[in-house]
Amino acid sequence: MNKEGAGFGRASCDACHTRHLFSVDEARQPEACQTCHMGFDHPQWEMYSSSKHGVRYALKVSGRIPGDSAAPTCQTCHMQEGNHEVRTAWGFLAVRTNGLAPYPGESESWWKDRITVLQGLGVLDPQGNPTNRLEMVKNADVARLNTESFDQERARMLKTCMQCHSENFARAELSKADKTIEDGDHLLAEAIKIVAGLYKEGLLKKPAEYKYDFPDLLTFHDAATQSSSACS
Ligand code: HEC
Numbered sequence: 264m265n266k267e268g269a270g271f272g273r274a275s276c277d278a279c280h281t282r283h284l285f286s287v288d289e290a291r292q293p294e295a296c297q298t299c300h301m302g303f304d305h306p307q308w309e310m311y312s313s314s315k316h317g318v319r320y321a322l323k324v325s326g327r328i329p330g331d332s333a334a335p336t337c338q339t340c341h342m343q344e345g346n347h348e349v350r351t352a353w354g355f356l357a358v359r360t361n362g363l364a365p366y367p368g369e370s371e372s373w374w375k376d377r378i379t380v381l382q383g384l385g386v387l388d389p390q391g392n393p394t395n396r397l398e399m400v401k402n403a404d405v406a407r408l409n410t411e412s413f414d415q416e417r418a419r420m421l422k423t424c425m426q427c428h429s430e431n432f433a434r435a436e437l438s439k440a441d442k443t444i445e446d447g448d449h450l451l452a453e454a455i456k457i458v459a460g461l462y463k464e465g466l467l468k469k470p471a472e473y474k475y476d477f478p479d480l481l482t483f484h485d486a487a488t489q490s491s492s493a494c495s
């Protein structure tokens with residue numbers, strides 16, 4: 264995991280305000296985030312620039328709509344009042360727990376699916392016990408591991424939407440997004456269990472570098488693949 268981290272790096276000061284200018288105006292533009300937040304495995308730029316928010320921002324900059332039109336940027340939602348913490352409720356990995364218990368109010372089935380996802384991430388072992396990777400996830404701060412840290416970020420985001428939208432609208436839209444994660448977790452858990460089953464039955468050869476009889480999601484695109492001839 265360290266190997267992968269070094270390749271991407273976290274945003275250093277000059278990632279948003281480039282070295283000689285060190286311009287606040289430059290850092291405030293969504294393009295300052297585009298360099299890193301794009302592409303097939305984290306297409307935040309593509310999502311933003313094709314959304315109503317991003318389209319209005321582009322039209323505003325090109326002068327097609329008035330310069331005072333409301334159009335949130337990445338920074339409006341993620342760096343409220345210039346806050347450099349840049350932290351979200353769901354975090355980079357879209358998992359949440361309450362000290363390895365379900366987040367209050369979520370369904371039993373969603374929690375079960377998330378346990379499977381956490382096992383796929385190698386944060387829990389196949390028996391459901393925490394592994395060393397949990398420490399790594401904690402240190403990298405890529406997931407919210409207690410109810411308070413999720414709720415705090417969610418409340419801040421809700422307040423941001425409410426600069427322009429009604430509370431009911433904003434809550435409903437954020438719940439839709441949560442539901443997408445729930446549905447996604449279900450599909451992912453199903454797939455993880457199928458592949459884990461194939462490893463167990465020996466129908467699929469487990470890559471040597473996988474510690475457990477589970478697919479290791481954090482190998483990302485470096486995952487070992489089997490050619491179709493090897494399966495036949
Ligand atoms: C993720 C992008 C990003 C990174 C990384 C970043 N900044 Fe900023 N910075 C911004 C934005 C956006 C603003 C403007 C905030 C606002 O609207 O007031 C800003 C504003 C500032 C300001 C001006 C504050 C003020 O009140 O005028 C300073 C100073 C600053 N950043 C220093 C730093 C330092 C030092 C680092 C590294 C530790 C850093 N920034 C890393 C995006 C970034």
Ligand code: HEC
Binds near residue numbers: 272274296337404
């Ligand atoms: C140099 C590359 C780089 C730039 C530029 C950059 N980021 Fe990031 N950002 C990352 C990486 C890598 C992560 C994931 C690792 C992490 O969470 O620390 C991340 C994580 C995030 C997260 C998720 C944090 C969480 O865990 O909840 C948000 C939100 C975010 N960035 C917003 C921004 C915004 C807004 C800008 C522009 C103002 C920006 N980033 C610019 C590299 C970058």
Ligand code: HEC
Binds near residue numbers: 300312352353355
């Ligand atoms: C209208 C507000 C809004 C704008 C504009 C916006 N985001 Fe987000 N972003 C969100 C919300 C809401 C979430 C999910 C937060 C949560 O966890 O509840 C999120 C999540 C994220 C995450 C963490 C989840 C993930 O995909 O890894 C990153 C990174 C991120 N946004 C980057 C960006 C970048 C970069 C831009 C601009 C290109 C941007 N966002 C524009 C509201 C916004």
Ligand code: HEC
Binds near residue numbers: 437
């Ligand atoms: C700076 C103002 C601003 C902020 C902040 C903002 N929005 Fe928007 N949003 C707009 C504008 C303007 C539109 C276009 C609405 C219109 O006039 O049709 C829009 C459109 C939308 C749409 C599409 C609506 C539709 O009817 O198609 C959704 C969904 C949305 N916003 C959700 C959110 C959420 C969720 C947040 C907070 C995470 C948020 N917005 C934050 C200004 C904002």
